[in-house]
Amino acid sequence: MNNKINLDVNVVDILYRKYKQFLFPIGVIIVCLLLFILVIIPQIQNYFLLSDQTGLENQKLLNIRNNISFLANLDDNKLSGQAQTASSVLPQDKDFTGILFALSAASAKSSTLLGNYSFTVGTLGEKNIGSGFPFVTLTIQLNSNVLNTIKFIDDLYKTAPIAEVKKISTDNEDSQVTINFFYQPEALGAVDQTVPLLALSPKQVALINTLSTWSNASPENTLIPFTSLPQASPSANPFGF
Amino acid sequence: MSADINLASTENKQSIKIEHALLIIRIAAVVAAIFVLASASIVFILNLTNPMSSIKNQQNQVLQNLNSYKNKSGNYNLLNERLRDISMITLKRTDYTEQLNKIVSLIGSDTSADTLTIVDNKFTLGISSTSLLSISHFLDAVFDVSDKSKTFTNLNIDSLTTNVGTGNYSLYISGQIL
Numbered sequence: 001m002n003n004k005i006n007l008d009v010n011v012v013d014i015l016y017r018k019y020k021q022f023l024f025p026i027g028v029i030i031v032c033l034l035l036f037i038l039v040i041i042p043q044i045q046n047y048f049l050l051s052d053q054t055g056l057e058n059q060k061l062l063n064i065r066n067n068i069s070f071l072a073n074l075d076d077n078k079l080s081g082q083a084q085t086a087s088s089v090l091p092q093d094k095d096f097t098g099i100l101f102a103l104s105a106a107s108a109k110s111s112t113l114l115g116n117y118s119f120t121v122g123t124l125g126e127k128n129i130g131s132g133f134p135f136v137t138l139t140i141q142l143n144s145n146v147l148n149t150i151k152f153i154d155d156l157y158k159t160a161p162i163a164e165v166k167k168i169s170t171d172n173e174d175s176q177v178t179i180n181f182f183y184q185p186e187a188l189g190a191v192d193q194t195v196p197l198l199a200l201s202p203k204q205v206a207l208i209n210t211l212s213t214w215s216n217a218s219p220e221n222t223l224i225p226f227t228s229l230p231q232a233s234p235s236a237n238p239f240g241f
Numbered sequence: 242m243s244a245d246i247n248l249a250s251t252e253n254k255q256s257i258k259i260e261h262a263l264l265i266i267r268i269a270a271v272v273a274a275i276f277v278l279a280s281a282s283i284v285f286i287l288n289l290t291n292p293m294s295s296i297k298n299q300q301n302q303v304l305q306n307l308n309s310y311k312n313k314s315g316n317y318n319l320l321n322e323r324l325r326d327i328s329m330i331t332l333k334r335t336d337y338t339e340q341l342n343k344i345v346s347l348i349g350s351d352t353s354a355d356t357l358t359i360v361d362n363k364f365t366l367g368i369s370s371t372s373l374l375s376i377s378h379f380l381d382a383v384f385d386v387s388d389k390s391k392t393f394t395n396l397n398i399d400s401l402t403t404n405v406g407t408g409n410y411s412l413y414i415s416g417q418i419l
Contacts, residue, residue, distance in 0.1 A: 018259075019259075021263055022262075022263060022266055024270075025263075025266045025267045025269070025270035026266060026270070028270035028271075028273065028274055029266070029269055029270050029273050032270070032273035032274055032276070032277040033273070035277050035281070036276075036277055036280070039281070040277065040280050040281055040284060043281070043284040043285075043288065044280075044284055046288065047284055047287050047288055047291075050288065050291050050293060051291070053293065054291060054292060054293050054296060057293060057296045057297065057300065058296055060300060061296055061299055061300050061303065064300065064303045064304060064307055065303055067307060067314075068303065068306055068307050068310065071307075071310040071313045071314055071317070072310065074313055074317065076312075076313060079313060079316050079317060079320065080316055082316075082320050083316040083317075083319050083320045083323070086319070086320050086323035086324055086327065087319065087323060089323070089327055090323050090326050090327050090330070132329070133326065133329075133330055145353075145354070146345070146354035146355070146356070146357045146366075147345060147354060149357065150338065150341045150342060150345060150357075153337065153338055153341075154338045154342070157336060157338055162327060162330055162331070162334075164330075164334035164335060165335070165337065165359075166335075167359065167360050168337070168357060168358065168359040169357075169358045169359075169360075170356060170357040170358070171355070171356050172355055172356070182330055184323075184326050186319070186322070187322060191314070191315075191318050193304060193307055193314070197314075197317060200320075200321075200324070203328075204321075204324045204328075207324055207327065207328060208320070208324060211327065
């Protein structure tokens with residue numbers, strides 16, 4: 001059986017004449033199909049994408065409105081005081097004055113006498129491997145026995161700025177204590193104002209309440225400023241206490 | 242009989258079939274055109290009526306309102322950030338005071354703590370007393386606390402000496418603070 005198809009010029013011409021009416025509607029269908037695939041489907045996808053974005057932007061708008069309402073209801077004075085307390089406990093830079101105040105406060109409370117002290121300032125980028133926060137190391141001499149040294153550390157742990165005792169060495173009335181005082185520079189970069197502001201958690205409220213009782217953490221708990229101390233005090237305490 | 246396919250057949254039946262097929266294709270083309278036109282119009286209108294630009298405008302307006310609370314917002318963010326960091330430090334920093342207070346509270350009235358050294362959680366404590374019994378009581382209490390509260394570990398008596406001149410007994414113990 002011969003299955004060959006004869007497709008010479010004459011046949012093509014006859015076929016064209018016979019089926020030319022089909023060409024236009026088929027062309028229209030093909031163009032419609034191409035338009036649907038190449039234009040309309042991407043546009044539909046774009047619409048859904050835009051809808052999602054609109055939802056997100058709407059949520060952001062709602063968050064900003066809620067944030068305004070939240071901030072409007074905050075007590076400005078209380079918030080400033082709390083921020084000041086938290087900043088005193090964890091200063092933004094090396095707060096040498098705060099450190100000296102803390103030592104004075106702790107020594108006054110524990111009835112110990114501060115002797116020599118030396119700072120190991122370190123570099124700005126220094127990080128404590130354990131806690132991940134930069135610190136200033138300070139080694140101090142105390143004229144105190146074991147009990148008073150422990151009391152001193154106990155009081156220092158309730159005094160701003162926040163500190164960590166690394167070494168203690170006490171021999172009768174002479175003690176040497178190495179302390180790290182932490183600080184943390186403020187995070188750089190603009191704050192995203194569309195992130196919802198949440199009220200302080202009970203844990204945070206408890207923490208800020210505890211911190212506000214620490215010495216030097218709030219104005220009412222701050223000791224007498226150095227400028228008001230007698231200039232040539234005969235006291236053995238270099239800070240005049 | 243020739244088995245060649247002849248597409249140019251002039252059979253009537255075939256002509257009717259072709260007319261029918263042409264009609265279907267024409268209808269399909271019209272439907273496709275209408276469908277594409279309609280869907281394009283709908284998508285265009287939907288995209289045109291999307292409220293994104295309106296939302297962005299509103300956002301800008303409320304952000305301007307938020308600027309009047311700039312100080313409050315700054316203070317609040319600072320407070321949150323500081324509290325988070327302080328919590329982390331207080332969780333991670335070594336705090337010997339509780340353990341030291343516990344061990345010191347065991348020292349009797351006729352016993353005195355003379356030396357104390359703490360480096361990297363290892364402590365050495367030296368106490369002295371004129372009464373050997375008091376030192377013994379202190380030791381019993383320390384080991385008892387160590388067993389019960391797991392405050393210390395690796396407790397070790399480093400030395401127990403007597404000063405014949407003063408009649409004082411000195412005890413040095415060391416251990417690890419948990």
